[in-house]
Amino acid sequence: TIPDSIQVIGEGAFRHNQQVTDIDLSNSNIQKIGEGAFLGCKELKEVNLPSTVEEKDNQSLIARDAFKNSGLEHINIPEGTTKIEPGTFTECRNLKDIEIPDGVQKIGMNAFYNSGLNDVMLPSSVDGLGDYAFGQQSGRDKTTIYIPEDASESLKNRAPGYSVIVPENNTVSELANIGLAKIDENGTLINVDKRVSGNIVIDEKISNVDDNAF
Numbered sequence: 727t728i729p730d731s732i733q734v735i736g737e738g739a740f741r742h743n744q745q746v747t748d749i750d751l752s753n754s755n756i757q758k759i760g761e762g763a764f765l766g767c768k769e770l771k772e773v774n775l776p777s778t779v780e781e782k783d784n785q786s787l788i789a790r791d792a793f794k795n796s797g798l799e800h801i802n803i804p805e806g807t808t809k810i811e812p813g814t815f816t817e818c819r820n821l822k823d824i825e826i827p828d829g830v831q832k833i834g835m836n837a838f839y840n841s842g843l844n845d846v847m848l849p850s851s852v853d854g855l856g857d858y859a860f861g862q863q864s865g866r867d868k869t870t871i872y873i874p875e876d877a878s879e880s881l882k883n884r885a886p887g888y889s890v891i892v893p894e895n896n897t898v899s900e901l902a903n904i905g906l907a908k909i910d911e912n913g914t915l916i917n918v919d920k921r922v923s924g925n926i927v928i929d930e931k932i933s934n935v936d937d938n939a940f
Contacts, residue, residue, distance in 0.1 A: 730754040735763045737789070742766040749773045757782065761789040764796050771820075773801040786811050790834065793818060803827055810837045812856060818842065825921065826852070833859045838869070845870040845905070847892070847921040853878040855885060872906070872921075896922060897929040915939045 728735070730753050737760035740746050746767050752774040764770055770793070779787050787804065790811040799820045803810070805827050812834035815821055818841045826833075828849040835856030838846070840863055848871060860869040871889040873882060882891070890904050898915055901907035901922060908916040913933035918926060918940055928935065 728754075732756065734758045735760055737761045737763065738765065739763045740767055744769050746770050747772075751775050752777070757787070758785065759788045759792050762791045762794065763789070764798075765791055765794045767793075767796045770796045771799045773798065775802055775804050777802070778805040780806055781808055788814055790814060791816070803830070805829065808832070810834060812836055813839070815841050832856075835859065836861070840866065841869070843869045845872060847872040847919075848874070848877065848881070850874040850877045853880050855881060860886075870905070872904075874924075892922070895925045895927065897927045899929050899931045901926070 728749060728751060733755055734757060739760060741762055746764065747769050748771055754776065756776065781787060786809050787807060788811060791813040793815055794813050795817040797820055798818045803824065803826055807827060807830055809832040810830060813836045816836050816839045820842055822842045822844065824843060824846060826846065826848060828851050830849060831851055832854040833852060833856060835858060837856065837859045839858050839861050843860065846860060846869060860871055862868055868888045871885055872892050873885055873889050874892050875894045893900060898907050898909065898918065901918060902909045906919040906922055909932065910916055913931060915932050915935045916939060
């Protein structure tokens with residue numbers, strides 16, 4: 727157990743420690759998780775951070791390589807985060823989904839390289855994407871990157887070929903075409919991806935809306 731009074735977890739503090747399984751810092755005043763702090767912690771599955779943080783002196787809450795090559799399955803990126811440092815989640819192959827909050831501006835080189843992400847939705851605030859930020863080694867499925875239509879041109883130009891532009895005004899059918907909604911053969915809307923924001927129009931191709939579709 728890490729007490730709520732802790733503000734800094736130092737560089738390499740738990741490196742390759744196989745006793746750490748989960749970390750709850752949701753009620754803490756944590757200000758820094760140091761470089762490689764949990765690198766190689768294969769038994770680490772869940773990390774709960776505060777819902778919001780205030781970065782000070784241009785210092786990221788989570789330093790580079792902090793969770794590299796760990797067994798991480800779930801972590802929340804707090805509101806107020808502006809940068810995801812290089813290598814932070816490299817080789818986190820059990821990490822299947824991540825929500826990147828609005829306000830994040832930079833995602834560093836190899837930040838999610840060889841992670842388990844099938845897809846990720848970037849907020850329009852992102853304008854810098856490092857080399858291989860969501861890359862996968864040869865033979866592994868690519869991570870699809872969803873980019874808002876109102877994102878910066880620099881992000882659109884920087885994003886790799888497996889990116890998809892998400893229109894600002896979405897019809898359900900358009901969302902289904904890019905994998906963000908599911909419609910069955912009878913025209914019933916099964917669900918819309920919870921990450922989709924903005925206006926969503928239920929178009930004429932939809933005959934029914936299933937329970938909890940939104």
